[in-house]
Structures are given as C-alpha cells and as structure tokens.
Amino acid sequence: MAAPLPVAVVGASGYTGAELLRLLFGHPHCDVTGLYARKSAGRAIDEVFRQFVGLSSQTVEAFDADAVANRAQVAFCALPHGHSATVVAALRERGLLVVDLSADFRLRDADEYAKWYGSNERPTHPAPHLLEGAVYGLPERYRAQIADSKLIASPGCYPTSAILAIAPLIDRGLVATTGLVVDAKSGASGAGRSPALAVHLPEAGEGVRAYKVAGAHRHTAEIEQELGAAAGGTDVRLTFTPHLLPMSRGILSCVYAAPTDSSLSVDDYRAALVDAYDDEPFVAVLPAGTSPDTAHVRTSNMAHVSVAYDERAGRVLAMSAIDNLVKGAAGQAIQSMNVAMGWDERAGLRGVAAFP
Numbered sequence: 340m341a342a343p344l345p346v347a348v349v350g351a352s353g354y355t356g357a358e359l360l361r362l363l364f365g366h367p368h369c370d371v372t373g374l375y376a377r378k379s380a381g382r383a384i385d386e387v388f389r390q391f392v393g394l395s396s397q398t399v400e401a402f403d404a405d406a407v408a409n410r411a412q413v414a415f416c417a418l419p420h421g422h423s424a425t426v427v428a429a430l431r432e433r434g435l436l437v438v439d440l441s442a443d444f445r446l447r448d449a450d451e452y453a454k455w456y457g458s459n460e461r462p463t464h465p466a467p468h469l470l471e472g473a474v475y476g477l478p479e480r481y482r483a484q485i486a487d488s489k490l491i492a493s494p495g496c497y498p499t500s501a502i503l504a505i506a507p508l509i510d511r512g513l514v515a516t517t518g519l520v521v522d523a524k525s526g527a528s529g530a531g532r533s534p535a536l537a538v539h540l541p542e543a544g545e546g547v548r549a550y551k552v553a554g555a556h557r558h559t560a561e562i563e564q565e566l567g568a569a570a571g572g573t574d575v576r577l578t579f580t581p582h583l584l585p586m587s588r589g590i591l592s593c594v595y596a597a598p599t600d601s602s603l604s605v606d607d608y609r610a611a612l613v614d615a616y617d618d619e620p621f622v623a624v625l626p627a628g629t630s631p632d633t634a635h636v637r638t639s640n641m642a643h644v645s646v647a648y649d650e651r652a653g654r655v656l657a658m659s660a661i662d663n664l665v666k667g668a669a670g671q672a673i674q675s676m677n678v679a680m681g682w683d684e685r686a687g688l689r690g691v692a693a694f695p
C-alpha cells in the first residue's frame with residue numbers, strides 16, 4: 340500500500356481549519372503532518388478544539404513556509420483573504436500543491452479582485468502572477484482543470500450553493516441571465532470563529548436579517564463570474580441577498596430566474612439538473628416537488644438541489660442546500676485534492692449527514 344500523503348493545514352485554529360482536520364483525520368490516504376495558525380501557535384490542537392481530545396494533541400505552530408515544505412506535499416490554506424495570498428505564494432514557490440479556501444484566487448481578474456477585496460493596507464492583489472495558474476475548485480464544473488492544477492481556489496460557500504442550483508439551467512439556455520436573484524440564508528459559522536456582535540447569541544439567536552444587500556456582499560462578484568462563464572462569457576449582473584440565520588451550519592439558496600421559453604415545464608428544468616448531476620457523487624437532485632433542507636446535508640459533503648416553476652408568475656426557482664463548512668469549504672477542498680491526486684473523489688468524504 341502507498342505511504343500516506345503528508346498534508347498541512349494553515350489556519351488550523353479556525354472553523355474551516357477544524358473541519359479540514361475532522362475530515363482529514365479520517366482520510367484513507369492522508370497523514371496530517373503540520374498544523375499552523377497565528378494566535379493559537381504553541382497550543383495543542385485538542386486544547387484549541389476540544390472535539391479532538393483523545394484523537395490528536397499535535398501542536399499548532401507559527402507558519403514557516405520551509406517547515407511546511409519539509410513536512411508536507413499538500414497544504415490547505417484556511418486563512419483570511421489577503422493574508423492567504425502571500426502564504427500561498429510562499430508554498431507554491433516551494434512546489435506544494437495548494438488548496439486555498441480564501442477568496443484570494445477565485446476571481447480571475449486582478450482588477451476585479453482589487454475592486455472587491457482591496458483595502459487601504461492592501462489596495463492590489465498580493466500575488467497576481469499566480470492568478471493565471473489558479474483553478475476555480477468546483478469539481479462539478481472544473482474537474483479536468485483541477486486534475487492538472489497546483490493551485491486550487493476553493494469556492495466560497497454562498498457561490499457554491501448558488502452555482503450548483505442554477506448553472507445547469509444557464510448552461511442549457513433554459514433561463515435568462517438578466518434579472519437573476521440569489522436569495523440565500525447562512526448559519527453563523529460562515530463568519531468564522533472570531534467573536535463579533537452581529538453573531539453574538541442574544542443579538543442573532545431569535546431573529547433573521549438580511550445583510551450586505553444591494554451588491555455589497557463580495558460573493559456577488561464570484562457568483563457573477565461563474566454564471567457569466569456558464570452563459571458563454573456574458574457579463575452577468577444579479578441581485579444577491581444573503582441572510583444570517585440563528586443556526587451554526589448550513590446554507591439554503593433560492594435562485595429566481597426568468598424562463599427563456601414559456602412552453603417549458605418544471606419537468607424540463609428538473610431534467611436539466613438530472614442530466615448535469617447524474618454521475619456526480621456529491622450533488623443529489625431531489626424528487627420532483629420536494630425542497631432542500633440544510634438539516635439533511637449537515638456535516639456531509641452533499642449538495643441537495645431541486646427546481647420549481649411558478650407558472651402564474653413565470654418564474655423558475657432553483658434551490659440548493661449545503662453545509663457551508665463542508666461542501667461550502669473543507670469538504671469541497673478535500674474533494675478537489677482527491678481529484679488532483681487521481682484518487683476516488685469520495686475518499687474521506689463518505690460521511691452521511693448528521694440528522695436530526
């Protein structure tokens with residue numbers, strides 16, 4: 340049997356870092372040989388996250404690119420955007436295969452990145468020379484490119500759910516690319532582990548609110564980029580309205596679109612989803628007439644998708660549910676690594692949703 344592949348997690352003390360570890364500790368072909376973070380450096384991982392007690396007490400270390408390169412062949416970077424790019428660049432210089440969970444390499448255009456992610460401190464992309472070689476890590480759409488890539492930009496959680504729901508209908512020209520509305524709801528872990536008033540239990544536990552509306556959420560650019568690509572390179576402008584729900588995990592997206600042919604029925608739209616996802620291990624098209632529920636994908640790498648047609652209003656409604664930390668982050672990143680390594684895509688990801 341081949342020796343396990345040594346992998347490192349940079350950003351191991353965050354929520355997506357913890358989820359990477361949960362899945363990688365059970366991966367049949369991987370050995371986690373390095374854990375890195377900033378404030379948590381020097382602490383044991385089972386002290387940072389108690390769910391690892393009895394499983395691992397590896398020490399979390401301060402990031403050092405040479406140390407990572409000496410110990411690992413693959414690195415998952417689960418760092419805030421902006422910081423990630425410099426870490427990724429150092430690891431790519433040392434020849435590692437890098438799967439980046441931040442937004443730093445998702446947008447193909449450096450100017451577009453600067454527009455959405457630039458700050459006073461960092462007005463331009465920190466490593467634009469790497470953008471051309473980066474692949475958008477959504478295996479359902481870029482499997483062949485991921486297999487050949489050394490830098491995989493794992494998609495955002497909201498974009499994953501929106502793209503999986505509507506892209507097959509756009510690919511096939513069944514819905515218009517103008518007037519698209521992405522209405523999505525997320526659990527609070529989408530904001531990461533750092534405490535903030537907006538996700539403080541007394542302030543978020545009993546209500547639901549929209550936030551970063553009217554084109555203010557950065558994931559708008561990523562969704563537009565990928566739906567534009569699905570439409571053959573058209574410029575897409577859509578309305579994306581994210582909401583914060585009082586739960587820890589899960590994203591539900593409802594994408595509203597106008598049909599291009601009013602004679603089509605819901606069966607035609609559903610057939611397009613079945614055609615797109617028939618062979619996909621992690622996307623299930625739900626039975627006609629049913630809607631996805633985040634409770635049915637919680638902790639698993641599955642995306643549940645379905646479609647409805649409101650004949651009265653002439654509106655197609657494509658829906659999806661994912662776990663933001665799994666298919667929306669760590670699970671999808673591991674799925675991409677599996678593709679890049681030529682392994683069974685399901686390796687380490689066979690876990691069924693924890694329901695109820």
Ligand SMILES: NC(=O)c1ccc[n+]([C@@H]2O[C@H](COP(=O)([O-])OP(=O)(O)OC[C@H]3O[C@@H](n4cnc5c(N)ncnc54)[C@H](OP(=O)(O)O)[C@@H]3O)[C@@H](O)[C@H]2O)c1
Nearest residue numbers: 350352353354355376377378379417418441529531532668
């Ligand atoms: N949460 C989600 O659902 C989700 C989904 C898809 C993608 N993402 C993306 O994945 C990345 C990680 O997200 P997360 O939710 O895991 O965030 P998080 O819980 O806030 O964790 C961030 C991690 O990065 C480390 N870190 C923070 N600032 C750093 C710096 N300046 N230099 C080096 N390390 C630093 C932290 O280490 P210390 O705490 O030890 O300093 C921690 O390990 C982000 O880019 C996020 O946008 C998140």
